[in-house]
Amino acid sequence: MRILSAFFLLATIACAAIEATAQNDPPPPQKPLEIKVVVINMFEVGADTGDAPGEYQYWVEREHLDTVLPFPAGYHDLRLNEKSGILGVLTGVGTARTAATIMALGLDARFDLTHAYFLVAGIGGMDPRMGSLGSAVWSDYIVDGDLAHEIDAREIPKDWSTGYVPLGKSTPYEQPRTARFGDDGNVYHLNPGLVDWAFALTKDTVLPDTPAMAARRQQYTEEAAHRPPFVLRGDNLSASTFWHGKLLNQWARDWVKYQTDGHGTYAICGMEDTGTLQSLTWLSHAHKLDISRVLVLRTASNFDQQRPGATAAESLGETKIRQYSAYLPALDAAYRVGHLVVDNLVANWQQTRDHIPTSATSLK
Structure with missing residues (x-):
C-alpha cells in the first residue's frame, strides 16, 4: 500500500510539473497569414485616411484596409483587409527606402506571400508622345535610370x-x-502573360478628366498628348533623380531602347520601381514569393517635359507634388484601373491562387 501511495504521489508531482512548464512556455507560433494581393504605394501626404490624399489613401479607404499592423522594420505601418486578404504597404520615396521596406515585408514571418500578387500603383511623368495627362500605363519593362x-x-x-x-x-x-x-538590376522584364491579362481587363476603363487637364494637354503638339486619359502599354524608367525636360526625355527614350535591346518603349517615369523589383527578385530566389506575379501601374500626374513656349526650368517649377497638372485625377486613375485587377484576383482566388491569369484566361 505504501508503494502504491508513493507512486500516486510521484505521478501527481510529475503532472503538476508538466502543467507548470506548459504554462511558462511561449505560445506556439501562429500560422502565417496567407496574403492574396499586396498593393505597393510610395508616398502619402498626411494621414492614411480623411485628408489630402497621396498614393496610399484611396486604396486604404476604398479597399477597406482597416487593420493596422505595426511594421517597425519598414517605412510605415502596414494595412490589411482581413476578409479579402489584401495588404497595403507604403514604401517611402526613392529606391533605397523602397528596397529596404519590400525586403522587410518579404522576410516578415507574419505573412505567407508564396501565392501573393504584387501591384505597384503610383503616379509619374508621361512622355507626351505616348500618352496624356491622367492616363494609366501598364509596363512590361522596368529600366533603371540611376546606374551609370x-x-x-x-x-x-x-x-x-x-x-x-x-x-x-x-x-x-x-x-x-x-x-x-x-x-x-538595369532591367526587369515582368511576366508578359500577366501584363497582357491586366491590360485586357482594364483597357476600356473610363478615367477622370477635367477642363484644366484638357487645356494643358492642348498646349503640347504630340497627338497622343491631346487624347482624353486612357489606358496604355508602355515601359517605365525608374530613377531616384526627378529629371525633367525635352533633352532628358530623349535620353529616357534612348536609354530604355538601349537597356532592353530595342524591345522596350519608354512611356512614363517613376522613382522607386527598380528598388521594389530588386527586393522582390531576390525574395523570389529565396522562395518567399513568385516574381512572375508582379505588376507595375503608373498614372500620369504630369508630363515629363516643358510645353512649347516654356523652358525646362519654368516647367520644373510648376511640377511640385499636389500642384501637378493632373495630381488628383492620376491618383484616382491608379485606383480605378488597379482595383479592377486586385478585386478580380481576389474574387477568383480558387483559380488565381495556383494559376496565374493570362489574356486567354476566362475569369468572371
Whole structure:
C-alpha cells in the first residue's frame, strides 16, 4: 500500500510539473497569414485616411484596409483587409527606402506571400508622345535610370547626345550592351502573360478628366498628348533623380531602347520601381514569393517635359507634388484601373491562387 501511495504521489508531482512548464512556455507560433494581393504605394501626404490624399489613401479607404499592423522594420505601418486578404504597404520615396521596406515585408514571418500578387500603383511623368495627362500605363519593362557614369552636360564631347554612359562603357549607348556586374538590376522584364491579362481587363476603363487637364494637354503638339486619359502599354524608367525636360526625355527614350535591346518603349517615369523589383527578385530566389506575379501601374500626374513656349526650368517649377497638372485625377486613375485587377484576383482566388491569369484566361 505504501508503494502504491508513493507512486500516486510521484505521478501527481510529475503532472503538476508538466502543467507548470506548459504554462511558462511561449505560445506556439501562429500560422502565417496567407496574403492574396499586396498593393505597393510610395508616398502619402498626411494621414492614411480623411485628408489630402497621396498614393496610399484611396486604396486604404476604398479597399477597406482597416487593420493596422505595426511594421517597425519598414517605412510605415502596414494595412490589411482581413476578409479579402489584401495588404497595403507604403514604401517611402526613392529606391533605397523602397528596397529596404519590400525586403522587410518579404522576410516578415507574419505573412505567407508564396501565392501573393504584387501591384505597384503610383503616379509619374508621361512622355507626351505616348500618352496624356491622367492616363494609366501598364509596363512590361522596368529600366533603371540611376546606374551609370555621368559627365556634366557642359563638359560632354560635341558628338555626344548625353552625358550619361552605361556602367563599364566609355561612350553613350556603347555596344555590345553587357552588364558590368552581371545581373546588376538595369532591367526587369515582368511576366508578359500577366501584363497582357491586366491590360485586357482594364483597357476600356473610363478615367477622370477635367477642363484644366484638357487645356494643358492642348498646349503640347504630340497627338497622343491631346487624347482624353486612357489606358496604355508602355515601359517605365525608374530613377531616384526627378529629371525633367525635352533633352532628358530623349535620353529616357534612348536609354530604355538601349537597356532592353530595342524591345522596350519608354512611356512614363517613376522613382522607386527598380528598388521594389530588386527586393522582390531576390525574395523570389529565396522562395518567399513568385516574381512572375508582379505588376507595375503608373498614372500620369504630369508630363515629363516643358510645353512649347516654356523652358525646362519654368516647367520644373510648376511640377511640385499636389500642384501637378493632373495630381488628383492620376491618383484616382491608379485606383480605378488597379482595383479592377486586385478585386478580380481576389474574387477568383480558387483559380488565381495556383494559376496565374493570362489574356486567354476566362475569369468572371
